[in-house]
Every structure is written in structure tokens, then in C-alpha cells.
Amino acid sequence: MIRSVRESDYFEIVPVVNEWWGGRQVDHLLQRLFFVHFQNTSFVMEEEGRMVAFLIGFVSQSQENEAYIHFVGVHPDYRNKGIAKQLYEMFFNKVQELGCCTVRCITSAVNEGSIQFHSKLGFLVSLEKDYEGEGQHYIGFTKRISS
Ligand SMILES: CC(C)(COP(=O)(O)OP(=O)(O)OC[C@H]1O[C@@H](n2cnc3c(N)ncnc32)[C@H](O)[C@@H]1OP(=O)(O)O)[C@@H](O)C(=O)NCCC(=O)NCCS
Numbered sequence: 001m002i003r004s005v006r007e008s009d010y011f012e013i014v015p016v017v018n019e020w021w022g023g024r025q026v027d028h029l030l031q032r033l034f035f036v037h038f039q040n041t042s043f044v045m046e047e048e049g050r051m052v053a054f055l056i057g058f059v060s061q062s063q064e065n066e067a068y069i070h071f072v073g074v075h076p077d078y079r080n081k082g083i084a085k086q087l088y089e090m091f092f093n094k095v096q097e098l099g100c101c102t103v104r105c106i107t108s109a110v111n112e113g114s115i116q117f118h119s120k121l122g123f124l125v126s127l128e129k130d131y132e133g134e135g136q137h138y139i140g141f142t143k144r145i146s147s
Contacts, residue, residue: 002090005042005054010035012051013044013073020073024108030056030071041067041094043087052078055087059098067095069105088121092145101146106131106138115139 010032017027034042038058045053057069069091074083092103106128107114119125123141131138 001047002043002045002087004039005035005044005056006039007032007035009044009051009054013054016075017071017073020076034058034070041091041098043090045083045087047078051075053083053087055084055091057091057095059095059100065100066102066104067091067098067100069103084117085121096145101144103143103145105141107141109137109139111139
């Protein structure tokens with residue numbers, strides 16, 4: 001079952017993300033405000049009441065017709081079953097309804113799995129050199145979702 005995020009999901013998701021990200025410390029990037037202000041474009045997948053995947057995304061306030069996916073995570077036991085792809089499709093449909101035609105995201109240059117996943121979903125991949133300061137390179141992804 002896929003549903004919109006709720007504020008209370010913050011308390012379930014934040015404690016597991018470092019483990020889901022293979023030990024990388026990423027929990028500080030997921031603030032409670034995302035679970036309050038982006039509920040209509042953020043989703044949780046549950047199986048028998050257990051949270052197994054989530055996507056946090058929003059419509060850009062300043063880039064016209066653009067949406068942004070901030071975080072996506074799938075429980076390690078549930079990977080490679082098409083779950084993240086399903087969440088992305090749900091997000092694409094939702095933001096298309098809201099007038100968006102481009103979706104962007106950014107990932108750390110060390111996150112090879114994320115780069116492979118986004119490439120498989122048809123995102124254009126670009127190197128964002130010095131994105132957050134000198135030497136802090138990221139990988140950017142861009143996908144047009146309508147003509
Ligand atoms: C990246 C992640 C979200 C993918 O979730 P998933 O549910 O396993 O992905 P899907 O099953 O929907 O995969 C969709 C496609 O991407 C491919 N893919 C997914 N993860 C991949 C990986 N690590 N390496 C290579 N290909 C991968 C799948 O093979 C599939 O291809 P197909 O359509 O040809 O079959 C998941 O591995 C994860 O949670 N990783 C840790 C958190 C993270 O890094 N998030 C992304 C940055 S915010």
C-alpha cells in the first residue's frame with residue numbers, strides 16, 4: 001500500500017535511514033518540516049503495517065514547472081522489486097497533475113547504487129562540480145516527464 005507521508009512518519013523513518021544508506025550518516029538531511037509541508041508529494045509504502053519504503057519530494061517554489069526528489073529509501077530486504085520505481089511513478093503522476101514537466105534530484109558522488117537506479121529510470125546524469133563548496137562534487141539527475 002502506498003500512502004502520503006504523515007508527520008508521525010518522521011519518527012519511524014529518521015532512526016532507520018543511516019542503516020538503509022549502508023552506514024552513511026544521512027539522517028540530519030531529513031528534517032521534520034518535510035513531513036509537515038510536503039505531504040501531498042511525499043509517499044510511504046507499507047506492508048502489513050510496516051514501513052518498507054519512502055519518498056520525500058516537492059514542487060519547486062522558484063523553478064517554474066519543476067519538481068525535486070529529496071530522498072528515496074527502500075528497506076534493504078525489499079530492494080530490486082521495483083518499489084522505488086513505483087514510488088517515482090507515483091511522484092511523476094502527482095507533480096504532472098500539479099503542472100510540472102521536469103524532475104530533478106542530486107546524489108552524493110559516492111552513491112553508485114543511486115546513480116545506477118536513476119540512469120535506469122531514464123534520468124540524464126550530470127556532474128555538479130563544487131556543488132556545495134570547493135571539492136564537494138555531486139551527481140545531478142534530470143528527467144522530463146511530459147512533452
Ligand atoms: C536506490 C534505491 C532507492 C533503489 O530502490 P529499489 O526499490 O531497489 O529499486 P527498483 O527495484 O525500483 O529498481 C529500478 C531499476 O533500477 C535498477 N537498480 C536499482 N538499484 C540498483 C543498484 N544499486 N545498482 C544497479 N541497478 C539498480 C533496478 O535493477 C531496476 O532496473 P530494471 O527496471 O531494469 O529492472 C535503494 O537501493 C535504496 O534505498 N538505497 C539506499 C538509499 C539511497 O541511496 N537512496 C537514493 C539517494 S536519495
